[in-house]
Amino acid sequence: MTQTRKPYTRPLDLKHGQVDMAHGSGGRAMAQLIDELFARHLGNEYLGQGDDGAVLPAPGEGRLVMATDAHVVSPLFFPGGDIGCLSVHGTINDVAVMGAKPLYLAAAFILEEGLPLADLARVVQSMAAAAAAAGVPVVTGDTKVVERGKGDGIFIATTGVGVVPPGRELSGRRARPGDVVLVSGTLGDHGMAIMAERESLGFEGADGQSPILSDSAALHGLIEAMLASGAAIRVLRDPTRGGLATTLNEIARQSGVGILLQEKSLPVKPAVHAACELLGLDPLYVANEGKLVAICAENDAERLLTAMRAHPLGEAAAIVGTVQADDHHFVQMTTAFGGRRIVDWLSGDQLPRIC
Amino acid sequence: MKYISEFRDGELAQKIAAGIRGEADPARRYHFMEFCGGHTHAISRYGIVDLLPDNVRMIHGPGCPVCVLPIGRVDQAIRLALDAGVTLCTYGDCLRVPASDGLSLLKAKARGGDVRMVYSCMDAVTLAQKHPERQVVFFAIGFETTTPPTAVAIRQAAALGLKNFSVLCCHVLTPAAIVGILESPEARAGQIVLDGMVGPAHVSTIIGSQPYAFVPERYGKPVVIAGFEPLDVLQAIRLLIRQVNDGRAEIENEFTRAVTPAGNRKAQALVAEVFELRPEFEWRGLGSLPASALRIRDTFAEFDAEKRFPADYASVPDHKACECGAILRGVKRPQECKIFGTVCTPENPVGSCMVSSEGACAAHYTYGRYRDV
Numbered sequence: 001m002t003q004t005r006k007p008y009t010r011p012l013d014l015k016h017g018q019v020d021m022a023h024g025s026g027g028r029a030m031a032q033l034i035d036e037l038f039a040r041h042l043g044n045e046y047l048g049q050g051d052d053g054a055v056l057p058a059p060g061e062g063r064l065v066m067a068t069d070a071h072v073v074s075p076l077f078f079p080g081g082d083i084g085c086l087s088v089h090g091t092i093n094d095v096a097v098m099g100a101k102p103l104y105l106a107a108a109f110i111l112e113e114g115l116p117l118a119d120l121a122r123v124v125q126s127m128a129a130a131a132a133a134a135g136v137p138v139v140t141g142d143t144k145v146v147e148r149g150k151g152d153g154i155f156i157a158t159t160g161v162g163v164v165p166p167g168r169e170l171s172g173r174r175a176r177p178g179d180v181v182l183v184s185g186t187l188g189d190h191g192m193a194i195m196a197e198r199e200s201l202g203f204e205g206a207d208g209q210s211p212i213l214s215d216s217a218a219l220h221g222l223i224e225a226m227l228a229s230g231a232a233i234r235v236l237r238d239p240t241r242g243g244l245a246t247t248l249n250e251i252a253r254q255s256g257v258g259i260l261l262q263e264k265s266l267p268v269k270p271a272v273h274a275a276c277e278l279l280g281l282d283p284l285y286v287a288n289e290g291k292l293v294a295i296c297a298e299n300d301a302e303r304l305l306t307a308m309r310a311h312p313l314g315e316a317a318a319i320v321g322t323v324q325a326d327d328h329h330f331v332q333m334t335t336a337f338g339g340r341r342i343v344d345w346l347s348g349d350q351l352p353r354i355c
Numbered sequence: 356m357k358y359i360s361e362f363r364d365g366e367l368a369q370k371i372a373a374g375i376r377g378e379a380d381p382a383r384r385y386h387f388m389e390f391c392g393g394h395t396h397a398i399s400r401y402g403i404v405d406l407l408p409d410n411v412r413m414i415h416g417p418g419c420p421v422c423v424l425p426i427g428r429v430d431q432a433i434r435l436a437l438d439a440g441v442t443l444c445t446y447g448d449c450l451r452v453p454a455s456d457g458l459s460l461l462k463a464k465a466r467g468g469d470v471r472m473v474y475s476c477m478d479a480v481t482l483a484q485k486h487p488e489r490q491v492v493f494f495a496i497g498f499e500t501t502t503p504p505t506a507v508a509i510r511q512a513a514a515l516g517l518k519n520f521s522v523l524c525c526h527v528l529t530p531a532a533i534v535g536i537l538e539s540p541e542a543r544a545g546q547i548v549l550d551g552m553v554g555p556a557h558v559s560t561i562i563g564s565q566p567y568a569f570v571p572e573r574y575g576k577p578v579v580i581a582g583f584e585p586l587d588v589l590q591a592i593r594l595l596i597r598q599v600n601d602g603r604a605e606i607e608n609e610f611t612r613a614v615t616p617a618g619n620r621k622a623q624a625l626v627a628e629v630f631e632l633r634p635e636f637e638w639r640g641l642g643s644l645p646a647s648a649l650r651i652r653d654t655f656a657e658f659d660a661e662k663r664f665p666a667d668y669a670s671v672p673d674h675k676a677c678e679c680g681a682i683l684r685g686v687k688r689p690q691e692c693k694i695f696g697t698v699c700t701p702e703n704p705v706g707s708c709m710v711s712s713e714g715a716c717a718a719h720y721t722y723g724r725y726r727d728v
Contacts, residue, residue, distance in 0.1 A: 199474065264365075274356050279474075330725050337585050338365045338372070339402015341722040347701030 012036045017117040024111065024145025037121060038141060041128040046104070046139035054139035056104060059163040067094035068159040076119060076153050078197040080189070080213030083154055084126030086289060089218045090240065091160040092134055096220035097236040097292060099170040099227065100162030105131060107158045108142040112151030123154060134218040136160070168227070174234035175255035179323040180301035182294045184222060184308055185316040186267045187244055189215040191286035192275045203275060211271040217290030222313040229307035231300035238292050245284040245343045247293055248321075248331045258326025261333040261343060265320045285346050295323060362584030363401070371589045372406040378596050385411045387595050388685055389553040390533065392419030392713025393583040399718035401585040404726075411592065414547075415715035417532050417640060417683040418555060420497040421448045422707045422714045425639045426671040428525050429454035431661075432494045435523065436460065436468035439664045442486070444471045444479035445494035446501075448711040453704055455671055460494075476508040476522075483512070483520035492660045494523045500557040502526045502649065503622040506629040509651065509658045521660040524651050527636065529558050530566045531647030535638065537574050541686045549685065551595040553588065554580035556610055563618025564608050571604035582610040629655055637670055639707055640683030679706035682715050689716040690727050696720055 012032060022029035039047060046054040071087040088105065095102040107127070111120065131138055138158075164170075193214040196203050203212055219238065226233060235255075239247035244266075248259050268276075268283045276283045290313065296304050301319055308314030321333075331343040379385060389395055395415045398404060404413065417423050429452050436443040443460070450461040450472060464470035469489075473479050476493050483491035495505045505522060512520040533552070541547050554567055559580045567578045577598035581591030591609045598605060608614055629652060636648030651659040660666065673680060677699070678692035689695050689708065699705040701717055708714035712721065 270356060277356065277359060328725070328728055332725060335400070335402045336365050337363055337368050337401040337403070337406075339405035340725075341400060341402045342725055344701075344721045 012117055014117050014121050019111045019113055019115040019117060019120065019145055021113055021145055021147070024143060030143065033143065037117075037124050038143070041124045042131065042138045042141070044137040044139065046137065047141070054104070056139065059103070062163040062165045065095050065098045065100035065162045065164055066159065067091055067098070068157065069094055070155065070157040072152065072155050073194065074152055075194075075197050076123065078214055079193045081216035081289070082123055082126050083156055084123035085130035086214075086216050087156040087158045088127050088130035088134065088136070089216050089289060091158040092136055092218045092220055093238040093292070095160040095162040096218075096223045097170070097238055098162070098164060099168040099223070099236065100164040101224075102134070102136045102160050102162040102220050104139045104161045105136055105158055106140045107138050107156060109144070110151055110155040111143065111145045112153050113145055113148040115153050120154065123156075130218065134220065136218075170233060170236050172235055172237060172251045172254040175251055175257050175295045175323045176234070177257055177323055177325040178298050179234060179295050180298050180319055181248070181259060181261070181321040181323065182296070182301065182305060182308065182317060182319050183244065183267065184219070184292045184294070184314045185215070185290075186269045186272065187239075187288060187291065188268060188272045188276065188283035188286035189213065190289040191243065192272045194287070195279070196275060201275070203271065212269070212275060215288055215290035217313055219290065219292055219313060222308065222311045223292070225311045226294065226304060226307050229303055231304035231307065232297040233294055233304065234297070235295040236292055239288050241287050242346055243283070243285040243287055244293065245282070245331065246346055248343070249345050251293075251295065252326075252329040252331050255323075256329060258324040258329060259321055259331045260324055261321035261331065263333050263336040265318050267316045267318050284343060359584065362582065362586045364586065367586060368406060368589060371586065371593060375406075375411065375589070375593050375596060376408050378593065378600065379408050379411055380600060381410065383410065385550050385596055385599060386414060386548045387411070387551050387553060387592060388414040388416045388536070388549055389588070390416040390418040390529070391553075391555045391558070391583070392422065392711065393556055394553055394581065394588055395419065395715055395718050396713045397583055397585050397588050399722035402722075403585055403588055404723070406589065407592065411596070414549070414685040415682070415718070416552075416685060417536065417638070418498065418529065418558075419708070419711055419713040419715075420501070421452050421711045422679065422683060423527060423532070423638045423640065424449070424452060424496055424525060424707060425637045426454050426673065427637065427669050429460065430671060431666045431668055432523055433458055433460060433463045433468070435492050435660065435664055435666055436463050436470050437466065439490070439666070440469075441490040441492045441664070442469040442471060442482065443492050443494055444473045444476075444482065446496065447472050449494060449496055451704065451710045452707050453710070476505050477511070480508050480511055480515075480517070480520055483517050484515065487519055490519050490521070492521050492523055492664075494525070496525045498527055498529050498555070498558050499561045502626050502630065503561060506625040509629050509655050510625075512658055513655060521658050521663045522651065523660040523666070524630070524649060526630065526649045527638065528647050528649070529555055529562070530569070531644050532638065532641060533567070533570060535641040535644045535647070536684060537570070537576075539641070539684045539686075541684060547685050549576060550599050551577040551579070553591045553595070554578045554606075556581060556583045556587070556613075559610065559614040559618065561619050561622050564606050564614055564616050565618075567606055571606060575604045577604045577607070579607045580610050580614055582613065628652075639673065640680035674705050677706035679708045679716070682708055689719040690724075692716070696724060
């Protein structure tokens with residue numbers, strides 16, 4: 001009887017290896033990538049089932065919330081975060097601002113041929129750390145590989161599921177005249193961190209490090225604390241791409257109201273303000289990844305603000321404006337200078353001014 | 356932020372605004388033009404109009420670099436990107452200026468043209484160095500502020516011996532445009548009342564305050580050079596009101612922290628070395644103005660995209676309903692254009708004034724249109 005040799009598979013070369021087309025072909029190379037990278041870092045009882053879909057316990061009561069978000073950020077790594085943690089935080093936040101407790105995530109990876117495996121490993125580890133810290137497991141996933149030049153390193157699409165308890169109603173349609181607008185912290189940190197990295201602007205603080213870090217963070221803990229305060233919260237939203245201005249315009253349109261901001265009250269870090277000034281950008285339109293906008297009843301605003309400031313992710317929270325009756329659904333701002341102006345929808349991307 | 360927040364102080368603004376209300380003669384009206392788009396932007400963004408009495412009216416001038424660019428020039432750049440296959444680099448705002456056939460440089464990019472936005476023309480030189488196989492063209496636009504950097508880029512390219520870098524030069528001159536405004540048919544016919552001008556900020560740091568001397572001398576109108584911060588603009592308006600009240604017409608400099616009478620001689624020398632006057636240049640709104648723009652000297656001819664590529668300039672009329680021309684001459688206000696805010700919006704600009712945040716139409720649409728309703 002011949003003795004079968006124990007098969008030996010050379011482990012993934014996470015130091016010098018690169019993603020190649022075989023990693024997406026459905027064969028052994030792909031199985032290995034899943035085992036040695038994805039399952040190893042993201043593994044949990046559901047992902048470990050190894051089937052086409054994850055079988056999950058049905059939540060007892062309440063309604064399901066589902067949100068999906070595709071992440072295509074360039075560069076993949078930036079001061080304060082990377083595409084991995086961003087893809088976890090972004091989707092958790094989309095679920096959480098509906099008032100839901102986020103339960104599960106699904107992740108789809110589109111990898112570009114030639115991507116260093118070391119970069120992929122770094123991204124997956126960052127996702128795993130973010131998911132573990134948030135207590136929201138990645139329960140199913142998918143991997144595809146596209147030819148060199150047809151992707152941008154890594155694209156990650158994540159989908160999240162959560163449950164809203166009975167009786168909790170949050171929606172962009174519920175803002176009413178008289179309500180108060182709050183933000184949970186400083187504006188524009190993520191967008192400027194990305195821009196500084198992308199354009200190699202090399203901002204340096206006194207310690208030689210970039211003073212502008214992405215604020216990428218999962219907000220469900222902060223949101224639970226806000227809801228627990230008992231304040232009558234009508235709207236929660238995370239002002240990501242397009243910044244606070246875009247989010248408020250969306251809410252104004254959905255609710256059929258106007259919003260008046262007070263420029264003096266808007267929290268913006270001096271470094272972000274300076275960088276925006278240099279590039280001719282407006283922090284109101286710059287992306288955030290760890291901030292939220294809340295709209296609540298006037299009488300509850302102070303209570304809500306106190307609850308937000310008591311949470312580490314809401315220390316710099318501020319009341320920034322009020323909801324008004326306005327048939328034109330304008331978002332306007334009283335400037336620190338003493339005038340008034342519209343805070344309009346963005347047209348196209350923000351482009352730097354010339355002179 | 357040091358050196359900026361001081362010039363945006365709301366309390367000080369209220370004091371100057373009170374001063375203006377006290378000094379403006381209620382029996383007369385004041386019409387001032389802010390030449391620069393930077394001032395237009397500041398006035399709109401900080402809501403300065405709200406601080407002025409009703410009898411002080413600001414008229415937006417033509418000093419927005421992309422606004423005065425005629426369609427034919429953008430067409431030239433688009434043809435270079437699409438037909439000549441060059442890598443075309445330019446400043447951000449320029450990408451969205453509407454050109455012929457419903458195109459813009461941004462749309463040309465979507466059609467496969469290699470169009471890049473750069474923060475500095477030196478980025479275009481670096482790109483040419485990195486890609487010797489590509490022809491890189493910098494589409495150079497703007498007033499005197501942006502001209503010295505282009506001169507430096509051309510000299511740098513010459514020093515590096517680059518064979519794949521050139522410049523489509525559309526640099527224009529401020530004093531010529533001021534003459535264009537003051538000599539426009541409407542100005543001569545008395546259809547525009549202009550009591551004074553807020554003079555350019557950054558442009559004046561280069562050319563100084565002297566080049567505007569002809570405005571009070573020949574046209575009897577005061578000029579106050581002002582910085583781009585909102586307090587600068589308010590203070591300049593106050594100084595203009597004083598001159599009008601006193602019956603004076605002088606050059607005054609509010610922007611002394613950056614502008615001298617003679618300007619930046621080093622920058623001027625650089626510009627003179629690389630560029631010479633064009634006999635004439637077509638402007639959007641102002642038509643063809645003599646000696647109003649620059650071209651590259653023969654010494655640097657190999658860096659002149661107009662000589663390197665077959666890209667002749669052809670004049671193209673503006674859209675019939677578009678009032679950008681009249682708005683740039685100060686004859687009409689944005690809200691008086693029939694297509695303002697309806698057909699022409701920042702998402703789908705018909706005219707160039709709706710493109711840049713310094714353009715009169717875009718500034719009014721983006722920041723001030725609540726006043727119209």
